[in-house]
Amino acid sequence: MSMILDIRNLSRVHGTSGQKVHALRGVDLAVASGELVAVMGPSGSGKSTLLTCAGGLDRPTSGEVLVDGNDLATLNAKAVAALRRRRIGYVFQDFNLIPALTAVENVMLPLELDCTRARTARKYAEAALAEVAIPELADRFPDHMSGGQRQRVAIARAIVGDRRILLADEPTGALDSDTGEAVLQLLRDRCDQHGIAGVLVTHDARHAAWADRVVYLRDGVLVGQSGPLPEVDILLETR
Amino acid sequence: MSIKHGLLALLRTEPKYGYQLRGEFEAATNSTWPLNIGQVYTTLTRLERDGLVQASQAGKDDDGRSLYEITEAGRTELAKWFETPVTRESRPRDELAIKLALALAVPGIDVSAVLQRQRASTMESMQELTRLKRIGRDGEISWLLVLESMIFSAEAEIRWLDHCEAMLSRHRRSAKTSTASKDQHQPEDHKAGANQ
Ligand SMILES: Nc1ncnc2c1ncn2[C@@H]1O[C@H](COP(=O)(O)OP(=O)(O)OP(=O)(O)O)[C@@H](O)[C@H]1O
Numbered sequence: 086m087s088m089i090l091d092i093r094n095l096s097r098v099h100g101t102s103g104q105k106v107h108a109l110r111g112v113d114l115a116v117a118s119g120e121l122v123a124v125m126g127p128s129g130s131g132k133s134t135l136l137t138c139a140g141g142l143d144r145p146t147s148g149e150v151l152v153d154g155n156d157l158a159t160l161n162a163k164a165v166a167a168l169r170r171r172r173i174g175y176v177f178q179d180f181n182l183i184p185a186l187t188a189v190e191n192v193m194l195p196l197e198l199d200c201t202r203a204r205t206a207r208k209y210a211e212a213a214l215a216e217v218a219i220p221e222l223a224d225r226f227p228d229h230m231s232g233g234q235r236q237r238v239a240i241a242r243a244i245v246g247d248r249r250i251l252l253a254d255e256p257t258g259a260l261d262s263d264t265g266e267a268v269l270q271l272l273r274d275r276c277d278q279h280g281i282a283g284v285l286v287t288h289d290a291r292h293a294a295w296a297d298r299v300v301y302l303r304d305g306v307l308v309g310q311s312g313p314l315p316e317v318d319i320l321l322e323t324r
Numbered sequence: 325m326s327i328k329h330g331l332l333a334l335l336r337t338e339p340k341y342g343y344q345l346r347g348e349f350e351a352a353t354n355s356t357w358p359l360n361i362g363q364v365y366t367t368l369t370r371l372e373r374d375g376l377v378q379a380s381q382a383g384k385d386d387d388g389r390s391l392y393e394i395t396e397a398g399r400t401e402l403a404k405w406f407e408t409p410v411t412r413e414s415r416p417r418d419e420l421a422i423k424l425a426l427a428l429a430v431p432g433i434d435v436s437a438v439l440q441r442q443r444a445s446t447m448e449s450m451q452e453l454t455r456l457k458r459i460g461r462d463g464e465i466s467w468l469l470v471l472e473s474m475i476f477s478a479e480a481e482i483r484w485l486d487h488c489e490a491m492l493s494r495h496r497r498s499a500k501t502s503t504a505s506k507d508q509h510q511p512e513d514h515k516a517g518a519n520q
Pocket residue numbers: 099100106107108126127128129130131132133134135
């Protein structure tokens with residue numbers, strides 16, 4: 086079966102020789118097309134480190150991160166950046182929207198950086214905003230939105246264009262339970278309907294329960310998982 | 325789960341037959357608590373004995389089955405049920421609490437593994453409930469409420485497990501530091517031990 090994201094024996098050591106932090110130790114995680122995986126674990130267990138390595142924002146100390154079969158370590162910085170813009174959507178723990186740009190301009194940004202013509206980029210961006218149910222906020226600035234609305238803009242930016250991987254670090258952190266559920270519904274639909282591979286970091290068990298699989302990190306080690314392995318899932322579907 | 329009060333609630337608006345009650349009870353809870361017809365009739369008989377329902381004079385159907393209606397006493401009982409909060413005594417969680425307490429008390433049990441297995445298993449039922457919620461999102465609101473109730477209690481259990489694990493690792497750390505400081509004083513301790 087096709088693993089869009091395949092992480093093998095990933096380790097990441099932060100810091101210098103004096104003060105080493107083993108943020109991740111030998112983590113294996115493969116995510117198939119259409120699959121949503123939730124990562125849970127206490128603060129400091131390595132969740133964000135796992136996500137940034139998966140998204141090419143950080144480099145592993147050892148091990149491999151394969152995106153569509155390409156090992157990120159074998160690509161140069163420019164190629165990784167291009168892959169990130171085209172294939173990988175990233176929702177940051179603190180949204181990372183640019184305050185001087187409107188919602189739609191924020192969403193257009195990855196496309197424009199990738200040299201898509203402005204008119205086309207705008208069209209795609211408006212479609213993405215419609216998909217996260219805030220088309221009317223296109224021309225609003227982030228500072229004039231609620232936390233939940235900013236969160237949706239951040240998600241729209243992560244799904245705009247033809248992304249295959251969606252990485253979301255606590256995308257429901259600042260939301261009430263109902264709005265949080267709506268965000269999960271949205272991520273779920275992306276995976277179900279567009280075959281995106283999604284990885285979601287969350288502290289909230291209710292939200293994790295929307296995932297096909299939940300994996301648990303403790304001190305940089307995966308200690309278990311809930312839900313079927315993808316292979317088993319496929320067997321059940323074709324029966 | 326109180327079948328008794330469930331049936332009273334269904335009888336509140338109009339008299340009904342036993343098989344009808346069974347169908348409506350299952351529809352309201354989407355068969356989360358399946359009832360067999362025997363349970364329904366046993367419960368109705370007890371309710372009748374206690375004066376909370378009566379078999380209506382008018383209606384026996386062709387097969388001789390009775391039509392039941394709620395009495396004034398039944399209405400009072402039902403109102404009281406809705407007014408009284410459900411208490412949380414003997415819940416299945418207690419078995420879990422006891423299991424964990426014993427895992428800690430008995431040497432040689434990997435408590436973290438017990439916690440993790442429980443967490444994974446509870447999460448799996450929560451995933452299943454969430455899947456049902458997704459499929460049924462346009463369905464009966466009563467069914468969705470029942471599902472949410474089960475999701476929330478599963479969530480509470482997971483949060484409790486996380487809490488137990490955090491408490492435990494804090495406890496282990498402080499136990500380690502206290503043995504470490506004991507180790508430093510070991511020569512004295514040793515002497516003290518020898519003197520005893
Ligand atoms: N740039 C860095 N330099 C040094 N140490 C780091 C760096 N980034 C993360 N760490 C350390 O790596 C470990 C894992 O951090 P990470 O941010 O992945 O945790 P997390 O699971 O996302 O936590 P949280 O739930 O609080 O967001 C922590 O001990 C953290 O202090």
